[in-house]
């Protein structure tokens with residue numbers, strides 16, 4: 001089975017600092033692999049281990065994305081493409097760039113995350129399914145392949161739904177589907193030596209979205225903190241209005 | 244201005260209609276009979292999937308020339324938003340929690356997993372709407388109900404399982420006692436229940452507690468990927484206060500935190516905090532509440 005996994009690299013959001021105006025300082029932040037992309041990689045590799053085949057990773061990112069691709073290799077991805085030219089979160093552009101590449105690679109299944117950890121957009125699966133005219137299953141917590149059928153259990157708001165679909169299909173995964181593996185040193189070393197295919201995109205961004213502000217949410221909390229066993233009386237008093 | 248709203252979740256749908264009521268003319272495409280919240284036409288479907296729902300929405304959009312399409316950010320909603328964005332070749336602004344169109348459209352959404360709020364001016368037509376945008380309110384106006392017949396889908400459902408839900412809806416609670424990994428075990432829930440009872444509150448939890456350890460059912464998860472709550476009092480017990488958790492409690496009136504780690508980020512985002520072991524602080528607090 002030929003599987004493509006879509007991997008996003010984001011800034012490390014835990015390292016974000018604010019300036020004196022409460023605005024995010026976005027420059028020079030360390031980068032890391034998007035949380036859900038790691039679940040997607042783990043899913044793809046587990047499917048390969050179970051059903052055989054090959055996993056190809058694609059990142060639309062910058063030249064710095066090699067670190068994420070190496071991590072993917074260490075986890076078990078066989079081959080990887082980095083398409084350079086990513087500038088900002090723009091799902092239509094990302095889907096155009098990724099679908100152009102996907103069309104060149106033989107595939108039965110495309111795996112990606114349900115919502116990426118920075119933008120949380122969750123639009124990519126639908127955009128790609130429509131663009132590539134593939135079957136779409138999202139927020140998967142269980143995937144079973146049977147010949148050219150795939151059964152997927154999806155986590156919806158109030159129920160778990162198991163659906164059947166034909167391959168090829170595009171499946172986005174939920175965080176609960178698995179626990180991404182931590183590769184050992186040998187695998188990490190071997191991954192470092194593997195070739196990464198690096199390409200450039202000619203898809204262009206339009207300038208149609210104006211950011212008026214990018215600030216941390218306002219914090220008007222009182223922040224009265226009690227230590228050393230204090231505060232019970234005060235808090236009990238505040239909570240008394242409840243009764 | 245006219246808009247088309249899609250939602251497969253009646254609660255989200257009511258919130259979205261209420262948010263736009265009187266700001267524009269509203270038509271709705273949904274699978275529930277939500278007829279007294281202010282929409283003009285309610286197109287009701289049964290058992291739809293991403294393909295046949297998208298097809299119907301595109302027909303409606305082309306026929307009625309809506310200015311905007313709002314889609315509730317449910318699992319199905321996001322699939323459909325992506326498909327519509329591609330098929331209509333219109334950009335979609337995801338996860339908005341505020342929309343104004345005085346003379347230009349200005350939206351707000353969280354970015355960087357909740358670390359920042361992006362305020363953006365756009366000419367986009369499609370938006371996904373984060374849950375909890377507004378309080379749903381019934382109005383006097385009654386909507387037209389139209390039966391929407393969907394075409395056949397390429398998908399087939401094999402089985403459905405209702406998720407465990409633990410009774411009351413935490414988004415409506417006035418007092419929430421919320422537990423985190425600091426509680427240590429499921430058995431320890433009974434040690435905090437006296438506080439929940441004393442305050443006539445609801446119990447809720449962080450993501451690990453609801454999703455990974457299943458100490459509570461999933462509908463009790465508070466946060467970015469859980470419920471956005473707005474109680475008068477939110478009491479966080481053994482919750483560190485990661486940004487994804489905080490995204491769910493921004494609208495709480497008063498936040499009280501009990502955590503043994505003085506440096507836990509929750510103390511930056513609370514009104515009152517006690518640095519201490521929750522297993523000693525909670526019983527003392529319950530005693531005080533009972534004796535007053």
Ligand SMILES: Cc1cc2nc3c(=O)[nH]c(=O)nc-3n(C[C@H](O)[C@H](O)[C@H](O)COP(=O)(O)OP(=O)(O)OC[C@H]3O[C@@H](n4cnc5c(N)ncnc54)[C@H](O)[C@@H]3O)c2cc1C
Nearest residue numbers: 423424425449450466467468469481482483502503504521
């Ligand atoms: C895409 C994405 C979405 C997410 N969505 C959500 C979401 O919706 N909701 C959510 O909650 N999380 C979410 N998370 C997870 C989030 O990042 C944190 O991992 C999670 O909130 C941590 O839960 P916690 O505070 O219970 O656990 P921890 O971070 O482990 O904190 C436990 C706390 O308990 C304290 N403690 C321990 N023992 C005691 C004691 N005896 N007395 C007092 N205090 C004690 C510790 O000091 C610590 O601060 C999401 C993550 C991602 C990547």
Ligand SMILES: Nc1ncnc2c1ncn2[C@@H]1O[C@H](COP(=O)(O)O)[C@@H](O)[C@H]1O
Nearest residue numbers: 006007060112113115116121122123124
């Ligand atoms: N630039 C990108 N390159 C490769 N994969 C991506 C990219 N952006 C998003 N993805 C994938 O799509 C998933 C969902 O992203 P989104 O729909 O933007 O929330 C992510 O978890 C990734 O698996």
